[in-house]
Amino acid sequence: MNSSQNTNIHPVGAHHDEPANPYDNNVIIADKLTKAFGTKTVVDDVSFQIKRGEIFGFLGPNGSGKSTVIRMLCGVLNPSSGGGSIEGIDITKASNQVRRSVGYVSQKFGLYPDLTVKQNMEFYGRVYGVNDEKIKLRIQQLCKKTNLTPFLENKAETLSGGWKQRLALACAILHEPSVLFLDEPTAGIDPVARREVWDLLFELSTEGMTMLVTTHYMDEAERCHRVGYIYMSKLIALGSIDELTALPNLYPEGYHQVVIQAEPTMKIYAALTEMDFITNVTLFGKNIHCVSPKELPDEEFKKLIIEKIEDAFKPSLSAITIEHSKASLEDVFVILTQRQAQ
Amino acid sequence: MTDKMNSLDLAGVHHDVPAPESTIEQIKKFWNEEVKPIMVKEWVHIFNDITTLRIAIVIPLFQLTIFGYAINNEVRNVSTYVFDQDQSKASTQFLQKAEATTFFKINKFVGSRDELSDSLVSGKAKVAIAIPPGYNRDFNAGHSSQIQVLIDGSDSNVASQAQSALQLLGSSVSQDKNQKNRIGSMEQSNQLVEVRPRFLFNPNLETAYLIVPGLLGIIVFLVTSFLCSLSIVSEKEKGTLEQLLVTPLSPLGLMIGKVIPYMTIGFFDFNLSLLLMYVVFGIPIRGNFLLLELAVIIFMFSSLGVSLVISALAKSQTQASQLVMMQMLPSILLSGYIFPFESMPSIFKFIGYALPVTHFIAISRGIILRGTEFHHLWIPFLVLLVYGLVILRISVKVFKKQIA
Numbered sequence: 001m002n003s004s005q006n007t008n009i010h011p012v013g014a015h016h017d018e019p020a021n022p023y024d025n026n027v028i029i030a031d032k033l034t035k036a037f038g039t040k041t042v043v044d045d046v047s048f049q050i051k052r053g054e055i056f057g058f059l060g061p062n063g064s065g066k067s068t069v070i071r072m073l074c075g076v077l078n079p080s081s082g083g084g085s086i087e088g089i090d091i092t093k094a095s096n097q098v099r100r101s102v103g104y105v106s107q108k109f110g111l112y113p114d115l116t117v118k119q120n121m122e123f124y125g126r127v128y129g130v131n132d133e134k135i136k137l138r139i140q141q142l143c144k145k146t147n148l149t150p151f152l153e154n155k156a157e158t159l160s161g162g163w164k165q166r167l168a169l170a171c172a173i174l175h176e177p178s179v180l181f182l183d184e185p186t187a188g189i190d191p192v193a194r195r196e197v198w199d200l201l202f203e204l205s206t207e208g209m210t211m212l213v214t215t216h217y218m219d220e221a222e223r224c225h226r227v228g229y230i231y232m233s234k235l236i237a238l239g240s241i242d243e244l245t246a247l248p249n250l251y252p253e254g255y256h257q258v259v260i261q262a263e264p265t266m267k268i269y270a271a272l273t274e275m276d277f278i279t280n281v282t283l284f285g286k287n288i289h290c291v292s293p294k295e296l297p298d299e300e301f302k303k304l305i306i307e308k309i310e311d312a313f314k315p316s317l318s319a320i321t322i323e324h325s326k327a328s329l330e331d332v333f334v335i336l337t338q339r340q341a342q
Numbered sequence: 343m344t345d346k347m348n349s350l351d352l353a354g355v356h357h358d359v360p361a362p363e364s365t366i367e368q369i370k371k372f373w374n375e376e377v378k379p380i381m382v383k384e385w386v387h388i389f390n391d392i393t394t395l396r397i398a399i400v401i402p403l404f405q406l407t408i409f410g411y412a413i414n415n416e417v418r419n420v421s422t423y424v425f426d427q428d429q430s431k432a433s434t435q436f437l438q439k440a441e442a443t444t445f446f447k448i449n450k451f452v453g454s455r456d457e458l459s460d461s462l463v464s465g466k467a468k469v470a471i472a473i474p475p476g477y478n479r480d481f482n483a484g485h486s487s488q489i490q491v492l493i494d495g496s497d498s499n500v501a502s503q504a505q506s507a508l509q510l511l512g513s514s515v516s517q518d519k520n521q522k523n524r525i526g527s528m529e530q531s532n533q534l535v536e537v538r539p540r541f542l543f544n545p546n547l548e549t550a551y552l553i554v555p556g557l558l559g560i561i562v563f564l565v566t567s568f569l570c571s572l573s574i575v576s577e578k579e580k581g582t583l584e585q586l587l588v589t590p591l592s593p594l595g596l597m598i599g600k601v602i603p604y605m606t607i608g609f610f611d612f613n614l615s616l617l618l619m620y621v622v623f624g625i626p627i628r629g630n631f632l633l634l635e636l637a638v639i640i641f642m643f644s645s646l647g648v649s650l651v652i653s654a655l656a657k658s659q660t661q662a663s664q665l666v667m668m669q670m671l672p673s674i675l676l677s678g679y680i681f682p683f684e685s686m687p688s689i690f691k692f693i694g695y696a697l698p699v700t701h702f703i704a705i706s707r708g709i710i711l712r713g714t715e716f717h718h719l720w721i722p723f724l725v726l727l728v729y730g731l732v733i734l735r736i737s738v739k740v741f742k743k744q745i746a
Contacts, residue, residue, distance in 0.1 A: 074588045096590050104588040108581025127589045181588075 025051045027179055027210040028073065032082035035068050043068045044233040045082065050212060050226075052178075055205050057224030058214040059333065065233040066214045070181045073212070075099050086179055100128065103172035107184040109164050111171065113157030117148055120156050121171055128175035135174070142170040146200065162193025169200060173209070180204065182213045186220065198223060218330045227329075231337050244332050255279060258302055259325040260288040262309060263318035271312050277304070282334070289331065298324050393656070397664050401671070408675050408690070417503045418685040422446040423467040425458045430478030436489070436515055436535070440471070445507045447684075459492065462542055464718035465708050468494040468684075469504050481519065481534065488536050495544030496711040498552050500682050505539045512537035543628075543711045550623040555710040556679040558615050559641070559702040563673060566608040566642055567649035568666050574600060574653035575662040593742045601646045605639070608646075612638045619710075628713030637705045637723065643730030644698040650737035673699045698733075701725045 028050035035043040043065040050056045060066050071077040073084055075095030084091045086098045104110075111120050118139065125135035143149040146166040151159060156167060165185060173180060182201075186194045198220070201211060213224065221227050222241055229237040237244055262268050269288050272281045280291040292301040302322050309320060327335070363371070388395060422440070426433050440446045446469060452458050461467035470492040480487040491508055495501045516534040544551040577583040586596060616634075619625050627634065648669065656662035675681065676694040683694060694700050701722035708714030716723070 071588075076587050099588060099590045102588065104585065106581055106584055108584065110580075110582050110585025112582060113580065124585075124589070127586070127591055129590065 057227035060230035103177040124171040161189040428477040495541035571649040629709035647733030
């Protein structure tokens with residue numbers, strides 16, 4: 001709590017009298033958030049700030065503590081130590097106020113299947129204390145945004161995954177929160193629906209909505225303005241995609257990566273994993289990513305690999321392309337995770 | 343990849359022409375490849391689901407002990423009040439003989455006829471014996487004398503057994519006396535002591551009087567606890583509970599909002615059942631109707647509190663309904679609803695008293711059948727109220743803990 005970030009946390013209500021004050025733009029602040037259940041620490045010293053209108057990707061394996069961080073930031077769960085704020089409101093002191101300024105979309109959608117689209121929206125509006133007139137207006141606005149109008153009188157259970165997702169989003173922002181938490185919002189929906197949900201998120205972002213999104217999809221993570229990666233309850237990486245992939249110490253000193261394309265890919269991949277001198281081999285479709293052994297220059301590494309492959313697959317081998325590559329986001333996380341686990 | 347595809351196809355071709363197998367081998371194969379995998383998986387499921395496993399073990403144990411021990415059609419220890427106007431050797435002898443049957447348990451001697459009938463209205467006694475003055479004198483003189491007995495007819499089973507026990511008692515006392523007198527006068531073998539039972543509240547000893555007012559409690563209990571716990575657990579399953587928790591709703595608001603509709607339904611069901619009771623079974627409400635309504639409202643607090651605890655503990659609707667059924671069993675068998683409370687072993691009496699429905703049944707029978715007034719019912723009322731408050735408090739705690 002004595003960190004320099006502490007100055008970013010504003011006392012409760014400090015900004016309520018002066019809403020025009022553009023308080024240093026950090027809408028979501030987590031400051032050394034820690035949560036322990038008994039002796040098990042599920043969130044350990046997690047700190048980050050999210051600026052207004054930013055889409056922050058929150059990544060990490062299941063059970064790493066993402067949901068617990070979100071629940072603490074929503075004011076549902078009290079942190080064991082550390083703290084945070086939403087729009088300058090202390091999450092530990094005014095959880096009720098925090099909940100009013102936050103919207104939440106869960107993986108399970110949180111819709112009532114036997115209620116109609118309209119009834120679902122009305123219900124969530126009332127739960128947040130929005131008056132009936134305002135609810136009517138908001139339903140109109142949100143229907144325009146999400147194209148839900150033709151389904152208004154349909155039961156939620158009749159909607160497909162993508163439409164359910166939009167309805168969940170509409171329900172979550174009906175009370176006009178300035179912050180939106182999305183916990184794996186696109187799990188299990190098809191690519192077209194995913195694209196549409198993301199288009200909506202970008203639209204909201206340009207309107208000033210600040211968002212924290214958890215996802216397992218790397219392509220979604222790459223759409224975020226910034227990402228944080230949490231592993232074994234610790235935040236182990238934080239920054240924009242470019243910053244992360246350009247991390248100088250991503251590969252330990254003296255290592256680098258090449259990408260190989262060659263047929264038959266599967267057999268070559270299998271052979272490469274057998275070769276002891278290669279530090280790491282990963283397959284991405286037709287691309288094989290290989291991390292070099294220590295202190296082996298790029299050109300020599302490439303030459304060595306080509307030799308080995310040609311030796312083994314000469315008759316059936318198609319053309320080989322091999323080039324130096326930057327780490328992908330997934331590489332970054334795999335490498336960071338492996339290093340942390342050691 | 344194409345190589346692989348080919349080999350797969352080939353494998354498929356081989357499969358189509360299986361070598362001829364003997365029946366035993368076919369059965370073996372069927373067992374090993376079809377039955378066994380499913381069976382093994384099912385056992386894993388069963389052992390993983392501790393709640394189901396517990397229920398599978400507890401229910402038979404429970405039923406066996408309850409049916410074996412608690413449920414005893416042989417009625418014993420029926421609460422009996424006595425107005426002994428004779429206070430003599432003969433009257434004491436009669437009463438000692440009555441107690442020796444173990445059917446009657448003399449709980450109190452009262453000093454007036456009013457107190458005697460009051461003991462039945464309040465439900466403190468099920469049998470009231472009035473021994474007339476001069477009983478000793480008549481008895482010794484060999485004159486016949488009448489002992490008046492009032493029996494609470496609302497439990498038709500106990501009442502009819504009481505009747506036969508009393509008549510048996512009367513003739514046995516007479517016979518003893520006759521045997522002693524036999525040397526004197528042989529021809530005087532008539533009934534010396536005549537026990538005259540009269541049934542109060544249910545003169546025709548109809549079974550409906552026993553079942554229906556008790557059933558009201560069971561119905562309310564079942565409907566409210568079932569519906570309410572299932573509805574909360576279904577929100578858990580759908581993920582809407584998780585959604586509600588991030589809203590400004592407080593757990594208390596959520597709980598009360600959830601409970602009120604089911605209380606309304608329970609209240610409606612109760613009144614519908616009362617109407618049917620009157621129209622179909624012809625059982626009127628003798629006592630204060632409003633008091634009865636008050637009782638059911640207080641009662642529902644505890645039954646809904648229990649359902650909230652269940653819904654906090656259960657992970658799925660299946661588990662929730664298993665848990666509801668599990669508390670249904672003692673509520674039906676140990677509450678005095680069907681089987682008389684008096685003749686149960688004390689451990690089961692204790693369990694019975696620990697169930698809210700027991701106290702509600704006592705109130706509903708009292709008000710409906712005997713017209714019992716509040717001053718005789720304040721104890722079960724108080725118990726229900728305390729129960730309701732305690733269970734609600736616990737359920738709020740459990741609920742909050744569950745969702746945090």
